[in-house]
Amino acid sequence: MRSRQWAPVCCAVLVVGFVLDLQLRPGGVHLTRTIDDVAEMLAAAAACAAALWRARHSRRRNRSSWLLIAGGTGGWAVGEAIWCYYELIAGRDTPFPSLADAGFLVFPILGLIGLLVRPSSAFAGQGRLRVALDAVLVAASLFIVSWGTALGEVYKAGADSTFAAIVSLAYPGSDLVLVTVTVIVISYARTGARRGLWWITAGLVALSVGDSGFAYLTAVGRYGGVNLVDSGWVAGFLILAVAAIVDDVTDEVVENPVTPRFALLLPFAPATAAILVLLHQAASRQVVDLAVAVAGAFLVAALIARQILVLLENRALVGRISHQAFHDVLTGLANRALFSDRLEHALALHRRDMRPVAVLLIDIDDFKTVNDSLGHPAGDELLVRISERLCASVRTGDTVARLGGDEFAVLVEDGGDGFDVAGRLLTSLDLPVSLSGREVQVRASIGVALLDAGDPPANGTEMLKRADVAMYAAKRAGKGTVMPYSTTLAGGDAEQLDMQAALLSAVNSRGMDVAFQPIRMADGALRGFEALARWSYAGDMVSPAVFIPLARRLGVLPALDTAIVRRAVAEAAHWPAEIGLSVNLAGESLTDPSLAARISHALSEHGVAPERLSIEVLESSVIEQDRRALTSVRAMRAIGVRVAVDDFGAGYASFARLRALEPDVIKVDRSLLAAETDPDGPTPLLVGIIDLAHRLGASVVAEGVETEIQLAAALRAGCDAVQGFLWGVPTTAEECRALIEHLPVSDID
Numbered sequence: 001m002r003s004r005q006w007a008p009v010c011c012a013v014l015v016v017g018f019v020l021d022l023q024l025r026p027g028g029v030h031l032t033r034t035i036d037d038v039a040e041m042l043a044a045a046a047a048c049a050a051a052l053w054r055a056r057h058s059r060r061r062n063r064s065s066w067l068l069i070a071g072g073t074g075g076w077a078v079g080e081a082i083w084c085y086y087e088l089i090a091g092r093d094t095p096f097p098s099l100a101d102a103g104f105l106v107f108p109i110l111g112l113i114g115l116l117v118r119p120s121s122a123f124a125g126q127g128r129l130r131v132a133l134d135a136v137l138v139a140a141s142l143f144i145v146s147w148g149t150a151l152g153e154v155y156k157a158g159a160d161s162t163f164a165a166i167v168s169l170a171y172p173g174s175d176l177v178l179v180t181v182t183v184i185v186i187s188y189a190r191t192g193a194r195r196g197l198w199w200i201t202a203g204l205v206a207l208s209v210g211d212s213g214f215a216y217l218t219a220v221g222r223y224g225g226v227n228l229v230d231s232g233w234v235a236g237f238l239i240l241a242v243a244a245i246v247d248d249v250t251d252e253v254v255e256n257p258v259t260p261r262f263a264l265l266l267p268f269a270p271a272t273a274a275i276l277v278l279l280h281q282a283a284s285r286q287v288v289d290l291a292v293a294v295a296g297a298f299l300v301a302a303l304i305a306r307q308i309l310v311l312l313e314n315r316a317l318v319g320r321i322s323h324q325a326f327h328d329v330l331t332g333l334a335n336r337a338l339f340s341d342r343l344e345h346a347l348a349l350h351r352r353d354m355r356p357v358a359v360l361l362i363d364i365d366d367f368k369t370v371n372d373s374l375g376h377p378a379g380d381e382l383l384v385r386i387s388e389r390l391c392a393s394v395r396t397g398d399t400v401a402r403l404g405g406d407e408f409a410v411l412v413e414d415g416g417d418g419f420d421v422a423g424r425l426l427t428s429l430d431l432p433v434s435l436s437g438r439e440v441q442v443r444a445s446i447g448v449a450l451l452d453a454g455d456p457p458a459n460g461t462e463m464l465k466r467a468d469v470a471m472y473a474a475k476r477a478g479k480g481t482v483m484p485y486s487t488t489l490a491g492g493d494a495e496q497l498d499m500q501a502a503l504l505s506a507v508n509s510r511g512m513d514v515a516f517q518p519i520r521m522a523d524g525a526l527r528g529f530e531a532l533a534r535w536s537y538a539g540d541m542v543s544p545a546v547f548i549p550l551a552r553r554l555g556v557l558p559a560l561d562t563a564i565v566r567r568a569v570a571e572a573a574h575w576p577a578e579i580g581l582s583v584n585l586a587g588e589s590l591t592d593p594s595l596a597a598r599i600s601h602a603l604s605e606h607g608v609a610p611e612r613l614s615i616e617v618l619e620s621s622v623i624e625q626d627r628r629a630l631t632s633v634r635a636m637r638a639i640g641v642r643v644a645v646d647d648f649g650a651g652y653a654s655f656a657r658l659r660a661l662e663p664d665v666i667k668v669d670r671s672l673l674a675a676e677t678d679p680d681g682p683t684p685l686l687v688g689i690i691d692l693a694h695r696l697g698a699s700v701v702a703e704g705v706e707t708e709i710q711l712a713a714a715l716r717a718g719c720d721a722v723q724g725f726l727w728g729v730p731t732t733a734e735e736c737r738a739l740i741e742h743l744p745v746s747d748i749d
Contacts (some may be wrong), residue, residue, distance in 0.1 A: 043237035044077035050244035068114030072107035079103020139304035141270035175208035192731030196247025207236030208530030328402040331387035339401035343460040354453040358418025360410040362466035365443040367406035387429040443480035447471025518728035525746035528580030531568035561589040573606040584616040596635035610640030668695040670704020682717035
């Protein structure tokens with residue numbers, strides 16, 4: 001640290017002492033000339049030693065840079081030693097050119113390579129064209145200035161031979177190149193890395209003064225034995241020694257997409273000087289040399305091209321800033337600002353045209369565990385992978401956004417089904433994600449806020465709040481599920497406690513209601529009914545998407561399923577023996593070892609034949625994960641109960657489940673019919689699934705049939721029966737009896 005503080009002071013003292021000796025010549029011209037030559041050699045040797053010291057304390061490219069500079073300054077010291085031999089020992093003028101010139105010219109060559117090797121953002125990334133234009137601008141400017149002071153006079157003076165002329169021009173020419181490169185490097189350097197560069201620049205400028213001054217005075221015959229311009233060499237090499245001592249940069253080169261302000265302004269300094277030289281020549285009516293005219297043309301062209309490039313860069317920068325203002329940096333999804341803007345636009349269309357809107361709020365369950373166990377980079381990678389799956393699960397017109405952290409949102413417009421999208425989003429997360437060599441299972445809680453055509457208008461803040469309330473309700477319901485917003489969810493924690501108590505009471509006191517949706521054969525004959533759980537709270541119907549997850553969280557879902565089976569079997573006792581009954585059972589219920597016995601008791605109690613009952617197993621159930629569930633299914637099959645696979649085609653383990661269950665009925669998921677638009681040409685996937693089911697000996701029921709086109713497609717594809725709003729909505733037990741009286745009845749087989 002002390003060497004860095006005292007090095008500039010020592011340098012200044014030595015330079016001042018040398019200048020005073022040149023001016024005062026206290027020991028006479030001969031002594032001053034001796035001191036002059038030896039001082040130049042020692043200054044170059046000092047720069048070489050300092051550069052070697054810095055190289056020893058540096059790494060990689062910075063080490064190579066200083067080694068090259070050490071080689072250049074060492075070469076100059078050798079050249080000056082040869083010069084000293086001729087003048088101080090041999091007592092005669094140094095011939096020109098000589099071996100001394102070879103040593104002198106080693107410095108600009110190795111020095112230039114050293115500057116180019118030095119770590120710098122000027123030569124990295126996409127800004128090379130900008131740097132090239134700056135180099136042309138600076139070089140042309142310095143050429144014009146140099147031509148008017150030294151380079152032009154050296155050129156006009158000529159030489160004894162072409163080789164001698166080239167060597168003469170090489171001194172000011174190489175200085176011009178070195179200073180140009182230094183200006184470019186220092187322009188694009190980071191603020192903390194400019195200290196050493198400023199000293200290097202000052203040293204090169206001082207050496208340029210020495211070279212150019214010597215070349216000019218020699219060309220006009222006014223150099224003499226000792227001249228003040230010699231101080232440029234001594235000062236230059238001592239300043240380079242200081243640069244080596246104070247320099248401290250790393251090999252890290254960080255590309256800056258934005259041009260530094262310093263880089264924009266610094267090249268204009270030599271350009272201004274060049275323009276002043278040209279104006280002076282024009283004002284004094286001097287004849288402009290051809291070389292200066294060519295350099296001036298390059299200067300003007302570089303200035304124009306540089307300004308055009310800056311304008312283009314600014315335009316691209318504005319585009320990047322605009323994109324970053326509305327998109328998430330990590331995932332590239334829309335951010336909260338863009339999502340809010342599109343949501344407000346969708347709500348405006350709802351107010352004007354009554355277009356439905358759905359907002360889905362998605363929170364990744366237990367995401368903190370991934371960050372804590374695998375680290376934040378793995379967490380970021382997981383967020384990127386999740387965003388890709390979310391985008392692949394929505395329609396082209398839907399907006400997927402990352403609102404912050406592990407929270408995402410989806411805006412569904414133009415009549416899209418928010419629950420259908422939510423289901424696809426959950427399905428997309430079924431497959432685990434590979435992170436750091438580990439398979440990470442991803443789950444998400446999704447809250448859905450719907451605004452149908454007949455609903456009163458709402459603003460964006462309210463819609464996001466509703467989705468947020470529903471999402472936290474999904475988390476409380478056990479995570480990994482979808483929860484729609486309802487007014488019952490908005491009542492706060494106290495309301496939640498009241499709802500939980502009411503649901504527990506309804507399950508325990510057989511207060512759950514049952515609705516029945518007809519299942520009809522292809523010819524319209526009645527085949528049976530599916531029993532659907534219904535519940536009212538505070539005088540309002542509560543969606544099954546709300547109370548089913550709540551029952552799961554309270555641990556009463558098996559009891560709820562048992563209550564529904566009993567109510568449904570009791571009602572089926574009043575139907576003709578040909579009418580079948582289907583009941584959907586949750587995975588938790590299937591793992592209960594006493595399930596088959598309880599169902600058998602309910603059937604015998606009400607005199608209902610077991611073959612009339614079909615238990616529906618969700619395709620997303622736990623059949624493959626818990627053998628108790630498969631045992632229960634086989635026990636029920638043993639007493640004569642039929643087995644149906646529900647929502648077939650919605651999950652990823654369908655065929656594995658078919659092998660395990662050997663079902664009697666396969667109910668095709670509504671998503672496979674939702675896309676049907678051609679009644680005469682059902683999709684190959686639908687036809688293939690139905691053909692597979694028939695080959696397995698199972699009958700096929702098409703779920704979610706809501707349009708005539710879907711009905712025609714289902715029947716043409718080979719479905720045996722149909723269930724959906726087109727041929728029957730869920731209704732009460734009394735209306736079921738009336739429907740049985742008015743429709744032909746088909747045998748359940």
